[in-house]
Amino acid sequence: MNTTLLIWLIPVPPLISFLLIVLFANRTKALSHSIALTSVIMSWIMSWIVVFSAFAKGYYYGENPFHSYIHWLPTGTTYLDMGVAVDNLNSILLFFVPLCIVAIFLYSIGYSNFGKPVHDHDLPGTPPHHGVDPLYSRFFAFLSLFAGAMLTLTVADNLLLLFVGWEVMGLCSYLLIGFWYGREYDDPKATPPRIAAIKAFLTTRVADVMMLLGIAYLYSQAGTLNFHDIFFNEELMYDLTHNPSMIAGFTVANLIGLLLFIGTVGKSAQFPLHVWLPDAMEGPTPVSAMIHAAAMVSAGIYMIIRMFPIISAGGSHGPNPTMEIITFIGAFTALFGATIAIAQYDVKRVLAYSTISQLGFMVAALGMGAYVAATFHLMTHAFFKALLFMGSGSIIHGVEHGMHDVHEHIDPQDMRNMGGLKSRMPITYWTFLIGGLALSGFPFVTAGFWSKDEILGDAWAHHHYIVFTVLCIAAFLTAYYTMRQISLTFYGEPRTKSAEHAHENNWTMTLPLVVLSFFAIFAGFIGVHGEFPVLGQLFGNNPFEHWLVGALPKDMQPKPFTFTWFPVIMSIAVALGGLLVGYLVYGRNPLKSADQVDPVKKLLGPLWTMLENKYYVDEFYYAAFVKPAHWIGETLTFKIIDRGIIDGIIHFVASFFWKAGVGSAAVEQVAVDAPPDRMADGVRWTGDAMKYIQTGRIQNYLMYTVIAIALIGVLFGFLVAG
Amino acid sequence: MSGSQIAFLIISALTVYSALMVVTGRNLVRSALWLVMTLFMVAAVFTTLDAGFMAVVQIVVYIGAIAILILFAVMLTRKVMNDTEPQTNDNWWMAVIVSVVIFVGMVFMVSGVSLPARPASDVSNQIVDLGNAFVSPNQFILPFEVASVLLIAALIGGIAIAMPREEEG
Amino acid sequence: MIPLEWYLILSSVLFCVGLYGVLARRNAIAIMMCLELMMTSITINLVAFWRYGNVANLSGQVFAVIVFAVAAAEATVGLALAISIYRNRDTVVANDLNLLKW
Amino acid sequence: MDFTTFEAAHFLAILPEIVLIAVAALVMFMDVVQKGESRRMMGYVTAIGLMAAMFIGIGFSLPMGDPKLLFGGTIRHDMLGFVFRMMFLVAGAITALITMDVKGLGKRGDFYAVLIAAVIGMNFMAIASDLIMLYLAIETTSISAYALTGFLLNSDRSAESGLKYFLFGAVTSTVMLFGFSLLYGFTGHTNLYGIAEALGAGNVPFVTLIGIAVMILVGIGFKISAFPFHFWTPDVYEGAPTPITAFVSTASKTAGFIVLIRVFIIALSTNSGVAGWLPLMMAIAAVTTTIGNLVALAQTNIKRLLAYSSIAHAGYTLMAFVAFESQPEQSVSAATFYLMTYIATNLLAFAIIIVFARAAGSDEIKDYAGMSRRSPYLAHMMLVAFLSLAGIPPLAGFLGKFFIFKVVVDAGLYWLAIVGAINALVALYYYLIVMKVVYVDPAPEGASKISITRPYQIAMVALTISVIVLGTAATPWYNWAIAGASSLF
Known part of the structure; x- marks a missing residue:
């Protein structure tokens, strides 16, 4: 079959699966997951056919991608085209995204307790405890839509189609994070899923509207949204990168880049819009894996990598306000997320903050112009983070089984309630260990090491010493909290009965873990720096970089940085150092009981409390935005302005005139057939004036309107006269 | 004068x-x-x-x-x-002010325009012309016809609304 | 000869008197009377403009006739609504009609 | 007297309206003849009649070649008017369908007849190019709508909202009429193109022109419910029979926009006046959107919520409109397309509300709790409608907003684009709150399944499909919008 046609078909099966499940298969659970799984496997196969035929064609450049489009909307003289394309960059995504998705789908089957009957105690909208999830089919429908949207975004050849996929994913995240909408917590500080869902959707929407403005701005400047047509049009790129925008110091490209980057800040949970992502943990774990690894946050990073020529304004290492902002936010987020992660007890939340931190690495890398390193880390991170999330889901699932066996009521996600799972869940342990080491950047054998090293090396080579230092600290903390997590979960003795009775899950959950472990190790070898002694040559002189830079126009392709030992040593040191410290604190002396105070808490004191509370960012947002918004929406606009002020003004002016003695007689003789009791009425009425807060009266409405007309008239009169 | x-x-x-x-x-x-x-x-x-x-x-x-x-x-x-209670609402004095302001505005608007000083002299035959204007296709037949639609619609609507309440049938 | 301005001012006065009535009268039917004042003031405008403009072009008069028709239709529906409310709620005071608010 | 100028082309141009009169007569006849349950058939007859008028229009009245002024310049037979007429016919047909099972309306032939009269009025609003025709068309629409609003005999709210609508509308349209009379007086023409020519000569001073523009804006602002002429909207929308709320909030508003486009772009923008009223219009656009969205946040009644949301949508359409100075064709086509998407989406939302109110007897948002379990399909369609209103791709509302943002940014009105973007965000919030109630909150004890009768099924499925199609396979519709826009200039 024709390759370009195949690209069109990649996102189609999951979308069809969504429709099929919603419309026809929602009564049959087995049919639902069969349809969903088949559809994503089809997408996966098609993607890999496309990807490998792209690899096979050799180093063709972004100038000449697999491309297919239709005229979609006429816009006056030209057309807005809709199409799909695969070039060097998104072929990488097509390599790992469908694979992760298939793994997640397979995992979901076991995770939702498929095979057990529906239990009476399991209500729709709550996590299943005894039997299969009552909304099993709906779950697969949403998941399919999610996958379809992500694949649409991946193959899009233009920013608009990308945005469509982007927003549909936002919607799916809303639906899926709130999937267990019935869940409530006793703790008032905990965020129930239905709130988390709205929070996620709205926070990302804040960013999305800015991104949409960026898209509109780009479209109005360039006349097209097709990536290829913009980046390879030298004249246009010259204009974009040299014309000043309306904000001083920013060229048009800078401003567009900044607006688009805000989209990424939301989608990829960068500071200060990161708040939604930890709460997104309220969704079922496969959803977390989907959001954090395979799809959503990757989409944010992918978008700015895709728009790199605009963001970097043509060159990669020049002074550029947008790039500086990106670097700063990325580096800050990397450190910020990592520090919070060290003080969390929830097994998934640690990973959530870890994701925020790792995304910060990618963003910072991109901000420094490390195009290749950012993409490389995106890919390796997807593998090991999906692995870790599913591993954590497997742990939670195991502990929950234990809970039901011994009828205990504990929080199955709290690491303090675990311990000693190593022997009880061996497959989960070993795969989780591989993922954790990859995340920590364990030297030489894990993918995470190579990609993180690439970022650090690039930062060092291009003299971003501050960023380098910050990222090193973040990397150290990463290794530390990873080891903390592994120790608390797997080592020592079980601290609760549930943990004691936990046992390994069935094959649909463990198989994906094993597959992803493979990639978490070996995916790193394709991107080893070419000048790295021995290994560089051994692994083909960094084929990843050679492949990837092809996506860019020739004069923008970044050169490989010169290899130096210092960053490598640093990255080995922080990884091993972090792991070692983590082991010394938590692994060597495991917690004895679930109530024991965390040893570091004593050391850090109030700082720990602050970290545990995530620097109070949520609280700050609540006080600074949510409350005022409510106040504006309800009190100010509705109660005061709509009901109060307008009427109030009328009545206030009334009493004023009255008291000022414009007086009954004069006014009434001129204008009104005056009743004698006017005066008495007037006084009573003046006293009540401020009480008359009323609407629903048509004449008041008319009065407002006529006053508005008069004001407009007076305003124009003054403008013209003056 | x-x-x-x-x-x-x-x-x-x-x-x-x-x-x-x-x-x-x-x-x-x-x-x-x-x-x-x-x-x-x-x-x-x-x-x-x-x-x-x-x-x-x-x-x-x-x-x-x-x-x-x-x-x-x-x-x-x-x-x-009844006739003894006030026939105007509480905002009548606002209505006075606003009406006066609007009036001043209208006069101000009109005052700037140079208007024809005197009317045209010949106004004979206007009734016939008016009749023609209403039925001639290159003048105002369409408004004339639409006006009839309007009047019928208003009639139907008026009757329907003013009908006494009846039980739902 | 009467200047055109006089007609315009007459119609403006009539219009604003009507506007005042619409804003101030309590009785819905009285408000409709005031509306008729506003409508009729406009016909003065239209006829005066016709007379002082191109007399052969009768659009001013045509417009005025159409305004009559509209006024009649408006009165029909408006009064029907007022009577309907009167029947159901025993009031024609505009400001008493505040079931729908906030 | 010259009757020889009657031409076939003249009649072909208004053939859909002639058909409509015949349909209205047929419905009135059926009203006399039909008895019992079969009286409901009048709804189908009306809907089919309106659709027939549409297809007859496409078959015989499609404007070919250059736009022509017909009937002595009272109408302009152009693509823009044609597109709007088709929109009105569809909206009218859907309204007839969603009226059929409303208690106290569905079996009344007079209701359908007046509805058709309103559609006739709108159709003439779309093509009128003469102040006389325009005023008459506006009033035909408005007066019919006042009557329709007060049609429920047994509802105090219906009558009250009818009277409020009437009073507000009569005053504003009278102010507009005063503006028309001055426009006629100072230029000597009632034809919009004649006025444009006369104003181009520059005899009318700037202040006067602005004054006239403001007066006319009062009337049009009422129809499109723009700030500060929107005060009637929530009350009337809440009290009116819901099909009429749907009709007024979509078709009637759209008709206001076509008048706005014709009067302000054709007649009032040919001399220095354009610089004068455009800033005012921009301010109105921004404030309208903001007020609509903010106040919507505090609503507890779904019809009032949609009323404020429709105010906000009027603001968006105005945003497209105010960009016309530098982007004339794109501005008009963006506004036209936005209105198409808005009509489809809002009608869908109101159809759902009617179906739900029939089952639950309430329009309060809190009573929507658990609707997804009482009727999943209804809930899914509501999700589609609300997400489209919120502008989420790939639904119709997104594409509409996209073109508006684009044209606003193209015109250099960045601040307006930012206002619009922030508002899009606020809007999403209250739409989501409603969807949360629908999907998440538990249904009351003993709540029954919601049954959807045939006419509603037809209407809602058609609308859901169009909301999706307008957002994805938008080419033909957007082509129409462009063809319309280019026929204006």
Whole structure:
């Protein structure tokens, strides 16, 4: 079959699966997951056919991608085209995204307790405890839509189609994070899923509207949204990168880049819009894996990598306000997320903050112009983070089984309630260990090491010493909290009965873990720096970089940085150092009981409390935005302005005139057939004036309107006269 | 000041006076009668403009139909408001101010325009021309036809709304 | 000869008197009377403009006739609504009609 | 007297309206003849009649070649008017369908007849190019709509909202009429193109022109419910029979926009006046959107919520409109397309509300709790409608907003684009709150399944499909919008 046609078909099966499940298969659970799984496997196969035929064609450049489009909307003289394309960059995504998705789908089957009957105690909208999830089919429908949207975004050849996929994913995240909408917590500080869902959707929407403005701005400047047509049009790129925008110091490209980057800040949970992502943990774990690894946050990073020529304004290492902002936010987020992660007890939340931190690495890398390193880390991170999330889901699932066996009521996600799972869940342990080491950047054998090293090396080579230092600290903390997590979960003795009775899950959950472990190790070898002694040559002189830079126009392709030992040593040191410290604190002396105070808490004191509370960012947002918004929406606009002020003004002016003695007689003789009791009425009425807060009266409405007309008239009169 | 001007001023004064009586009267029946008077004076204004046909239409349509309709409505709803309670709402003085402001604005608007000083001399045959204008396809036949749609729709709507309540059938 | 301005001012006065009535009268039917004042003031405008403009072009008069028709239709529906409310709720005071608010 | 100028082309141009009159007569006839349950058939007859008028229009009245002024310049037979007429016919047909099972309306032939009269009025609003025709068309629409609003005999709210609508509308349209009379007086023309020519000569001073523009804006602002002429909207929308709320909030508003486009772009923008009223219009656009969205946040009644949301949508359409100075064709086509998407989406939302109110007897948002379990399909369609209103791709509302943002940014009105973007965000919030109630909150004890009768099924499925199609396979519709826009200039 024709390759370009195949690209069109990649996102189609999951979308069809969504429709099929919603419309026809929602009564049959087995049919639902069969349809969903088949559809994503089809997408996966098609993607890999496309990807490998792209690899096979050799180093063709972004100038000449697999491309297919239709005229979609006429816009006056030209057309807005809709199409799909695969070039060097998104072929990488097509390599790992469908694979992760298939793994997640397979995992979901076991995770939702498929095979057990529906239990009476399991209500729709709550996590299943005894039997299969009552909304099993709906779950697969949403998941399919999610996958379809992500694949649409991946193959899009233009920013608009990308945005469509982007927003549909936002919607799916809303639906899926709130999937267990019935869940409530006793703790008032905990965020129930239905709130988390709205929070996620709205926070990302804040960013999305800015991104949409960026898209509109780009479209109005360039006349097209097709990536290829913009980046390879030298004249246009010259204009974009040299014309000043309306904000001083920013060229048009800078401003567009900044607006688009805000989209990424939301989608990829960068500071200060990161708040939604930890709460997104309220969704079922496969959803977390989907959001954090395979799809959503990757989409944010992918978008700015895709728009790199605009963001970097043509060159990669020049002074550029947008790039500086990106670097700063990325580096800050990397450190910020990592520090919070060290003080969390929830097994998934640690990973959530870890994701925020790792995304910060990618963003910072991109901000420094490390195009290749950012993409490389995106890919390796997807593998090991999906692995870790599913591993954590497997742990939670195991502990929950234990809970039901011994009828205990504990929080199955709290690491303090675990311990000693190593022997009880061996497959989960070993795969989780591989993922954790990859995340920590364990030297030489894990993918995470190579990609993180690439970022650090690039930062060092291009003299971003501050960023380098910050990222090193973040990397150290990463290794530390990873080891903390592994120790608390797997080592020592079980601290609760549930943990004691936990046992390994069935094959649909463990198989994906094993597959992803493979990639978490070996995916790193394709991107080893070419000048790295021995290994560089051994692994083909960094084929990843050679492949990837092809996506860019020739004069923008970044050169490989010169290899130096210092960053490598640093990255080995922080990884091993972090792991070692983590082991010394938590692994060597495991917690004895679930109530024991965390040893570091004593050391850090109030700082720990602050970290545990995530620097109070949520609280700050609540006080600074949510409350005022409510106040504006309800009190100010509705109660005061709509009901109060307008009427109030009328009545206030009334009493004023009255008291000022414009007086009954004069006014009434001129204008009104005056009743004698006017005066008495007037006084009573003046006293009540401020009480008359009323609407629903048509004449008041008319009065407002006529006053508005008069004001407009007076305003124009003054403008013209003056 | 010519005779026609004096006549106009008298007519205008009467028009405005009766209009004021309409808006200020306590007794609604009287207000309605003052409305008839106002409309009648407007018909007189039309005659000063050599628009005899318009004057007739004014009397037939406005007074003969609309004003009478209003009078009926007033009679029909008479018992709910007696004449002693105030006929204006709390915001009447605002209404005065706003109306005056709007009036000043209108005068200000009109004052800037250079208007024709005197009317055209020849106004013969206008009734025939008007008749033609309403039926000729390259003039105003379409508004004429649409007006009939409007009137029928209003009639149907009016009857339907004013029907007494009935049990749902 | 009467200046055109006089007609315009007459119609403006009539219009604003009507506007005042619409804003101030309590009785819905009285408000409709005031609306008729506003409508009729406009016909003065239209006829005067016709007379002082191109007399052969009758659009001013046509417009005025159409305004009559509209006024009649408006009165029909408006009064029907007022009577309907009167029947159901025993009031014609505009400000008492506040079932729908906030 | 010259009757020889009657031409077939003249009649073909208004053939859909002639058909409509015949349909109205047929419905009135059926009203007399039909008895019992079969009276409901009048709804189908009306809907089919309106659709027939549409297809007859496409078959015979499609404007070919250059736009022509017909009937002595009272109408302009152009693509823009044609597109809007088709929109009105569809909206009218859907309204007839969603009226059929409303208690106290569905079996009344007079209701359908007046509805058709309103559609006739709108169709003439779309093509009128003469002040006389325009005023008459506006009033035909408005007066019919006042009557329709007060049609429920047994509802105090219906009558009250009818009277409020009437009073507000009559005053504003009278102010507009005063503006028309001055426009006629100072230029000597009633034809919009004649006026444009006369104004181009520059005899009318700037202040006067602005004054006239403001007066006319009062009337049009009422129809499109723009700030500060929107005060009637929530009350009337809440009290009116819901099909009429749907009709007024979509078709009637759209008709206001076509008048806005014709009067302000054709007649009032030919001399220095354009610089004068455009800033005012921009301010109105921004404030309208903001007020609509903010106040919507505090609503507890779904019809009032949609009323404020429709105010906000009027603001968006105005945003497209105010960009016309530098982007004339794109501005008009963006506004037209936005209105198409808005009509489809809002009608869908109101159809759902009617179905739900029939089952639950309430329009309060809190009573929507658990609707997804009482009727999943209804809930899914509501999700589609609300997400489209919120502008989420790939639904119709997104594409509409996209073109508006694009044209606003193209015109250099960045601040307006930012206002619009922030508002899009606020809007999403209250739409989501409603969807949360629908999907998440538990249904009351003993709540029954919601049954959807045939006419509603037809209407809602058609609308859902169009919301999706307008957002994805938008080419033909957007082509129409472009063709319309280019026929204006």
